[in-house]
Amino acid sequence: MSNITRWNPVSEFEDLMNRYNRMFGLTRNGDRDSKDVFSRSDWAPAVDIKETAEAFTIDAELPGMSRDDVKVTVHDGVLTIEGERKHEEESGDKKHHRVERFYGSFMRRFTLPENVDENSVKASFKDGLLTLTLQKAEPKEPKAIQVDVQ
Structure with missing residues (x-):
């Protein structure tokens, strides 16, 4: 009699992701090995972007973080959300069996439409949940310039 093994596509995917992470010098919890291959964020929070007639709203999921862990800036038409989620301190009596949440620094950048008032964020x-509200500005009308011909 032969043994039948049940195929588990989730474990196949996890194995593939683990091999990918090892190839690029990443461990599962987002820490980097000493051979830092790329300079990138360790993780990126999920965002929802909504628009009304008056404003744009960006909701960013930052579970386990406080407002002091997050910095929001607007410069030259680009909105940047950056911060760091720190891993809890290890204790001698605690053994981790699985770590699926991402820790470390992150940065998300969004190019703002021209009809956003950068000073209204x-x-x-x-x-x-970080909620950003960006008021819309009145569209700039093209300005006609009179040209004198001599």
């Missing part, structure tokens, strides 16, 4: 942070 408002931010709030509650229950691990």
Whole structure:
């Protein structure tokens, strides 16, 4: 009688991701090995971007973080959200069996549409959700310039 092994596509995918991470010098918890191959964020928070007639709203999921861990800047039409989620301190009596959450630094950048007032950005942070509100500006009308011909 032969043994039948049940195929598990999830474990195949996890194996593939682990090999990929090892190839690029990454471990599963987002820490880097000493052979830093790329300079990139360790993870990126998920965002929702919504638009109303008056404003754009960006919601970024930052579970386990406080507002002091996050920095939001606007410069030359680019909105940047950056920060770091720190891994909890290791203790001698605790053994990790699985670490699936990502830790480390992150950066997300968004090019703002021309109809956004860069000076109107408002931010709030509650229950691990960063909400940014960007008011729309009145569209700039083209300005006609009179040319004198001599």
